[in-house]
Amino acid sequence: MDDQNKNLILATALSFIVILVWFVVFPPPEPEVASETTPVSQIAADGDTAAAPAVSSASTGAVTGAEAKAPEAARVTIDTARISGSISLQGGRIDDLSLKDYRVTIEEGADIVRMLSPVGEPSAYYALYGWAPGTGLGLDDVPGANTIWTAPAGETLTSESPVTLSWDNGNGLLFNRKISVDDNYLFTVTQSVTNSGTSTAALAPYGILARHGEPQDLKNFFILHEGVVGMADGELSEIDYGDMPDFSVDPREGARAEVKQVETDGWIGFTDHYWMSTLVPASGQPFKSVAKYDERRDIYQTEVVLPTMTLAAGETAEVSTQLFAGAKEWGTIRAYEKSGIAGFLDSIDWGWFFFLTKPIFWLLHEINKLIGNMGWSIIGLTLIIKAILFPLAYKSYVSMAKMKELQPQMEALKEKAGDDRQKVQQGMMELYKKEKVNPAAGCLPILLQIPIFFSLYKVIFVTIELRQASFFGPFQDLSMPDPTSIMNFFGWAPWAGPEPGTLMATIFIGILPLLLGISMWIQQKLNPAPTDATQAMIFAWMPWVFMFMLGSFASGLVVYWIANNTITFTQQYLIMRSQGYKPDVFGNMMSSFKRGQKPDAK
Incomplete structure (x- = not known):
């Protein structure tokens, strides 16, 4: 696998580890319970x-x-x-x-x-x-x-x-x-x-x-x-x-x-x-x-x-x-x-990333004044953030497309050098310099997404404007976890699901975490599965691990993540096609269910 994809995997894995450790060691609090007082x-x-x-x-x-x-x-x-x-x-x-x-x-x-x-x-x-x-x-x-x-x-x-x-x-x-x-x-x-x-x-x-x-x-x-x-x-x-x-x-x-x-x-x-x-x-x-x-x-x-x-x-x-x-x-x-x-x-507790949390909240607040619905305002905020980061994303996806074009030459270098890893690295660096390709460019959008994610989590968790803010249907408090659950067929069954924020609610997830996992999985299918078995396993499990891990987060944050995945998929797909690379998304999805079949771009 090329160095660009390795760096991408490394950045994604590190992001996952940081978030996992953070929220396992310091889980989100239980929902507020009204205290009884004496008259x-x-x-x-x-x-x-x-x-x-x-x-x-x-x-x-x-x-x-x-x-x-x-x-x-x-x-x-x-x-x-x-x-x-x-x-x-x-x-x-x-x-x-x-x-x-x-x-x-x-x-x-x-x-x-x-x-x-x-x-x-x-x-x-x-x-x-x-x-x-x-x-x-x-x-x-x-x-x-x-x-x-x-x-x-x-x-x-x-x-x-x-x-x-x-x-x-x-x-x-x-x-x-x-x-x-x-x-x-x-x-x-x-x-x-x-x-x-x-x-x-x-x-x-x-x-x-x-x-x-x-x-x-x-x-x-x-x-x-x-x-x-x-x-x-x-x-x-x-x-x-x-x-x-x-x-x-x-x-x-x-x-x-x-x-x-x-x-x-x-x-x-x-x-x-x-x-x-x-x-x-x-x-x-x-x-x-x-x-x-x-x-x-x-x-x-x-x-x-x-x-x-x-x-x-x-x-x-x-x-x-x-x-x-x-x-x-x-x-x-x-x-x-x-x-x-x-x-x-x-x-107001803006936190260490106050230089991000303050403008992010201000923008969210102004959007909500126009729309009047905090769920749609979060989606609107996501669109604006993605538009601001688009120049960087464009360079990243163009670099990824160029890396695909260099794949045959990189494979030839590996065959020629054999087990001499130093020679392989030197040859690849010369190839990158000649073709003006930055193998780390694909990691930058992910690395920038980490502080934005934490800042938005801070905004959603801390600010009172998100408290009991409604979206639609069962989502009447975006500061709380998804209230729906697989246990009651996402609200269609006559019985109640587990209490939001509990372990049962984390296991029997709601509709928003499920959509999050699916959106991450589809986004992965813009590229074929890695040839390395370990890397392929990490990629295969990552959407579903995130799905359960983020299921106990504030539903407003999950709405942001779903919107971000959807917009990222659309941007990457269109940019890659504009560079002559046609991702076989459907074929890559089918390959997930068929061993040994690894369709690639045409």
């Missing part, structure tokens, strides 16, 4: 208690945590076009938030996604604001985790009507907290304090995001970052939940913590697969950024602590910060970045 009313009735997070230290002193009672205080309702929930007047916590546009599953009547939940419920997750006392003030002089705020009765927080919480410490300090929210997921929290006493007061505003324990639906999949995400003066940081217990103990924080001083622009919060909460100080505002793990109570925290303010008698101080709590939608987050949140788009 707030039941918690209040039971009178359960849970620990509140420790408050960060300001520059003038540290504040220790206190035991937080169950959220029995009155609540202010949150109701906008996209979110619903409530704010507890105990601590003024934003601790009950659901996303109206997203359902837990694609099943009819499924619950909407709940993002934040109060203390006392499983995996409590909330935002808490307050003031750290400075010199001359004690914990009782400032609002904390258990402070009972007041608010006008019957008020509802909407995108048009903010709410204001108030608390008077009884010693000359009056605190107000104005909370507003936009049409999407961005809250603005304006904290103010008025010193009506006779002495100077020093205190520092802070914001906290706290999670009690790791998320119940944590994926722990290496291609996805889950945990702390933050930006500090242009530097992005990502810390997995599993790495936070390894922080060194910071004596200023009283827990394991990583502390950064941000000079101008930054933010910090928690990111999950599709959802994120982030504390965002005003642009140009210096602050202390803290990622903390309290191992005593198994609480994960991110904090922003602003500089200490000193108020003389009669003075008022005010500071505004923002809280993002919602879905990681590309368009929404990009709009926030353009409005002044520096580097906010990097909160």
Whole structure:
């Protein structure tokens, strides 16, 4: 067999080994399962208690945590076009938030996604604001985790009507907290304090995001970052939940913590697969950024602590910060970045191949805006990628055709040189140079396809735009594996197939993996089977191995692979015919079932 085909086999085999090892050692996660939670009313009735997070230290002193009672205080309702929930007047916590546009599953009547939940419920997750006392003030002089705020009765927080919480410490300090929210997921929290006493007061505003324990639906999949995400003066940081217990103990924080001083622009919060909460100080505002793990109570925290303010008698101080709590939608987050949140788009986990994943997603997003169907958009994206790579593909297939023309001369060289392999190699190199043929040209499209494949896998797995995105028929979630199966005759039988993502579903594959295997097999038939028995066996098994291996992948990725194989076959067939080489595709297909018969091009 010629060197060009050997290189092609080697590149293909190496690609197969890399993908196989990657996804066998790190298999895709199981499908998301909705977690059950305890209603707030039941918690209040039971009178359960849970620990509140420790408050960060300001520059003038540290504040220790206190035991937080169950959220029995009155609540202010949150109701906008996209979110619903409530704010507890105990601590003024934003601790009950659901996303109206997203359902837990694609099943009819499924619950909407709940993002934040109060203390006392499983995996409590909330935002808490307050003031750290400075010199001359004690914990009782400032609002904390258990402070009972007041608010006008019957008020509802909407995108048009903010709410204001108030608390008077009884010693000359009056605190107000104005909370507003936009049409999407961005809250603005304006904290103010008025010193009506006779002495100077020093205190520092802070914001906290706290999670009690790791998320119940944590994926722990290496291609996805889950945990702390933050930006500090242009530097992005990502810390997995599993790495936070390894922080060194910071004596200023009283827990394991990583502390950064941000000079101008930054933010910090928690990111999950599709959802994120982030504390965002005003642009140009210096602050202390803290990622903390309290191992005593198994609480994960991110904090922003602003500089200490000193108020003389009669003075008022005010500071505004923002809280993002919602879905990681590309368009929404990009709009926030353009409005002044520096580097906010990097909160989406684009990965190492960000220089590919970002433009690939942008192109897919724009195509979907025109088509309105993510499955057809993936096929359209494939067409564009193949068009961009066409010049290289053209050179590759022309080189393959020329190599076929040189086949008789190469065979003559081998017969003449006998067992002298060095002489054969030298003769072939001279022949390649004389005929201006690059034997490695055929490998380049395959090698380029590997990072594109990984980048598209990242886009499909990470971005929320692919979550529950429909194609047609049974394919109503392109971020999940093919839901059809041979077991129920691809949906025609009255019984259900195996659960997507399970071992049974991988063995009893659906229609998309089957089409993938067939498309790869037909693409192979553009060339006759290799004469070497080992190479012929590798080629013969490869489509079917890929068929089962990719069967558990997101169906959107399998759609891309099928479209890519179909377009590649068409391109190669037409280019080879234009060069005078007529592939006997049908004959090569028949030879797969007949031993000893090896039809070739005419």
